[in-house]
Structures are given as structure tokens and as C-alpha cells.
Amino acid sequence: MPFEPGAVPAKGTIPLSVPEINGNEWKYVKECLDTNWVSSVGPFVNRFEQMLAEYVDAKYAVATVNGTAALHTALLVSGIQPDEEVLLPALTFIAPANAVRYAGAWPVFLDVEPNHWQLDPQKVLEFIEQQCQWNEGKLVNKTSGRRIHAILPVHILGHPCDIDALFEIARKFDLAVVEDATECLGAKYKNRKVGSQSDIACFSFNGNKVITTGGGGMIVTGNPEWAERARYLTTQAKDDPFEYVHNEIGFNYRLTNVQAAIGCAQVEQLESFVNRKREIAAMYDRELQSVRGINFMKEASWAFSTSWLYTILINESEYGVDSRGLLEQLNQKGIQSRPLWQPMHHSPAHKNSQSFNVHVADALHRDAVSLPCSVGLTDADQARVISAIQHTTR
Numbered sequence: 001m002p003f004e005p006g007a008v009p010a011k012g013t014i015p016l017s018v019p020e021i022n023g024n025e026w027k028y029v030k031e032c033l034d035t036n037w038v039s040s041v042g043p044f045v046n047r048f049e050q051m052l053a054e055y056v057d058a059k060y061a062v063a064t065v066n067g068t069a070a071l072h073t074a075l076l077v078s079g080i081q082p083d084e085e086v087l088l089p090a091l092t093f094i095a096p097a098n099a100v101r102y103a104g105a106w107p108v109f110l111d112v113e114p115n116h117w118q119l120d121p122q123k124v125l126e127f128i129e130q131q132c133q134w135n136e137g138k139l140v141n142k143t144s145g146r147r148i149h150a151i152l153p154v155h156i157l158g159h160p161c162d163i164d165a166l167f168e169i170a171r172k173f174d175l176a177v178v179e180d181a182t183e184c185l186g187a188k189y190k191n192r193k194v195g196s197q198s199d200i201a202c203f204s205f206n207g208n209k210v211i212t213t214g215g216g217g218m219i220v221t222g223n224p225e226w227a228e229r230a231r232y233l234t235t236q237a238k239d240d241p242f243e244y245v246h247n248e249i250g251f252n253y254r255l256t257n258v259q260a261a262i263g264c265a266q267v268e269q270l271e272s273f274v275n276r277k278r279e280i281a282a283m284y285d286r287e288l289q290s291v292r293g294i295n296f297m298k299e300a301s302w303a304f305s306t307s308w309l310y311t312i313l314i315n316e317s318e319y320g321v322d323s324r325g326l327l328e329q330l331n332q333k334g335i336q337s338r339p340l341w342q343p344m345h346h347s348p349a350h351k352n353s354q355s356f357n358v359h360v361a362d363a364l365h366r367d368a369v370s371l372p373c374s375v376g377l378t379d380a381d382q383a384r385v386i387s388a389i390q391h392t393t394r
């Protein structure tokens with residue numbers, strides 16, 4: 001299982017994106033074990049929430065068991081109802097689409113734009129103007145008859161979406177915005193941290209993310225009622241903790257103190273991790289720009305990307321091999337590399353969901369190759385990756 005997140009790669013393999021555990025992780029975890037604070041309450045949970053809120057510059061943060069649970073909760077907090085619809089990019093990991101289904105609602109998959117690969121505001125507008133109508137004060141999809149509840153931008157690969165443009169559309173059509181920032185911790189949009197201006201946004205601390213807690217997630221919001229509701233729903237909707245009275249069906253979605261302890265130690269190193277990620281990306285850009293047939297994601301003028309998962313595009317006719325051919329050769333040489341996710345409009349799991357004019361996502365999926373870019377990647381290993389790309393067998 002070489003690509004299972006969290007699986008330790010075989011000896012000699014250059015891993016795609018693995019954690020960096022070099023700070024106070026051991027010390028803080030030991031503190032949990034020594035004090036018996038190991039479960040889903042404890043001082044590290046509070047500290048981790050505070051540290052993350054401060055780092056992102058968000059008012060409130062609520063820790064969750066993973067990013068998917070954060071997204072499910074955030075959608076519920078935003079007021080989603082069963083059988084409503086949410087507008088999502090087709091090019092994403094499946095978790096946000098699944099979270100929409102957990103809420104009994106339906107994703108509608110829209111295209112991404114070709115330069116930064118993020119949800120295209122223009123395509124969102126086109127979908128709304130061509131495919132939706134106002135019905136009793138609600139925006140309704142003419143094909144399905146369902147109400148559109150929200151836009152769910154997914155900031156993929158460490159680069160932010162054009163969030164102001166998406167917010168403008170959302171405000172105009174009275175839609176909620178629930179941001180999937182799971183891949184984008186530390187990135188900035190117009191000099192503001194992603195998540196700082198959000199109505200509600202979610203992060204992940206899965207093993208392959210910029211920082212990890214093993215597994216974990218966080219909801220950030222500026223809305224005190226939403227933060228309280230997120231806390232309530234993620235702790236089994238407990239109204240009386242002594243008599244065990246629950247007025248609603250909640251979820252056991254809270255992060256444990258042990259995981260939060262790792263998270264605190266990781267946040268302490270986050271800035272240096274982001275800098276290292278950007279350094280790795282800059283080195284790849286520099287060394288690969290002269291290779292014919294290799295193209296790059298462009299960093300938007302308004303963006304500060306973390307380059308979380310460094311990904312190139314292969315133009316087969318110029319490079320001489322297609323992306324899958326390159327992937328095969330790299331992996332045979334012990335260089336872990338992988339394609340992007342199957343676009344959601346092709347996913348059998350979401351075959352009953354609508355998509356609209358998706359083309360760019362297909363081209364990116366055909367051509368993309370993600371390369372090793374762990375914080376701990378050595379210069380020698382990076383040189384090995386670069387050389388393998390420069391000397392592929394055509």
C-alpha cells in the first residue's frame with residue numbers, strides 16, 4: 001500500500017509527502033500520558049484551538065477528529081437542509097463531496113480555471129445564470145428543482161481560490177460559503193491568511209498535510225454562534241453533561257488531547273514548514289522550466305501558495321511521454337509520485353450528481369503529476385527526482 005496516507009514508504013524510496021516530527025511532539029504527548037489527559041477533552045485541545053485561531057487570524061477554532069468531519073459539521077452549521085445543493089469544484093479529493101452527501105444534500109460539480117486550478121468564479125456565475133432561477137426568494141436549480149444552499153470552494157494543493165470573487169457571487173445570490181481549506185493551511189489570499197476572513201472554513205491535519213496530528217481537523221469561523229454550534233454538534237449535542245440529556249442528534253467528532261498535543265508542537269514549526277515547502281517548489285520550478293513539455297501551476301498575483309503538494313503538467317507531444325508513463329518510470333525508480341484525483345463528475349460514488357461544462361478539470365487530471373515535496377526532502381533526493389524527470393526514457 002505505497003500510497004495510503006500514513007503508510008511508511010519502503011527503504012530507499014523518496015516519499016511523496018510525509019510528516020516532519022522534530023519539535024516538541026514527544027514532550028507534549030508524554031505530558032498527556034503522564035497526566036492521564038488522553039481523551040477528547042484536555043488542555044492541549046484548548047491550546048491547539050487557540051494556537052490555530054491565532055495563526056490563521058480567525059476569531060474561533062473548533063478541533064475535530066478529521067477534516068472530513070469538520071466539513072460535515074461546517075455544512076450543518078451553515079444551515080444546510082437535506083435535498084439542497086452545494087456548488088463544488090470537479091477537481092478535488094472526494095471528502096467535501098462526501099460531506100455534502102452526509103448532510104443529505106447534493107453536490108453539483110463545476111469547472112476549475114486553467115492557471116491556478118481552483119474553482120472558477122466565472123463558471124459558477126455561468127451555472128447560476130444559465131441553469132438556475134429564483135423561486136419564492138430562493139435560488140433553484142432548474143434541472144433538479146432543488147435549492148442551491150452554498151458554494152464550497154476547495155483551495156487545492158496549497159493555492160487559494162479567488163475567494164473575493166466567489167463571495168461576491170454568494171452574496172448576490174444569497175448563498176452560504178463553506179471553505180475547504182484542508183490543503184491550504186498557511187496560504188494567503190491578498191495578504192490575509194486563508195480562513196481569516198471566512199464565514200466558516202475547515203483544515204485537515206492528516207499525515208500528508210503541511211502539519212499533522214496523525215488525523216485531525218479544525219473548523220474556523222468569525223461567528224460566535226456558529227463556533228458554539230460546531231462545538232455542540234461535535235460533542236454529541238450534549239445539553240446536560242451530568243444527566244446525559246441530548247436535544248439533538250450530534251456526532252462524536254472531537255479531537256483527542258494526545259492528537260492535539262502533537263498539533264501544538266506542529267503549529268510551533270508551521271511557518272518554517274511553509275517556507276521549506278515554498279523553497280522546494282522554487283527549486284523544482286527553476287530546474288524543470290527548461291524541460292520541454294513540462295508546465296506549472298501559476299501562483300496568482302493575489303496568492304501566497306504553500307505549494308503543499310508540488311504538481312506539474314505533462315504535455316505528451318512535447319515531452320515525449322504522457323503523465324502516466326512518467327509516473328510509471330518515477331515509481332519504478334523509487335520516487336513516489338501520483339496523479340491528481342479522479343474528477344468528481346467521473347466518480348462512480350457521485351454518479352447521481354449533476355455537473356456543468358467541466359473541461360479544464362479533465363485536462364488537468366490527464367496531465368498532472370505530483371512529486372515528492374515533504375518538508376524533510378533532502379537536496380540530494382530532490383536532485384534525484386529532477387534528474388529522473390530530465391532523463392525519462394522517451
Ligand SMILES: Cc1ncc(COP(=O)(O)O)c(C=O)c1O
Pocket residue numbers: 066067068069092093095096154180182183203204205206215216217
Ligand atoms: C481537499 C480535501 N478535503 C478534505 C480532506 C479530508 O481531510 P481528512 O483526511 O482530515 O478527513 C482532504 C484530505 O485528506 C482533502 O485533501
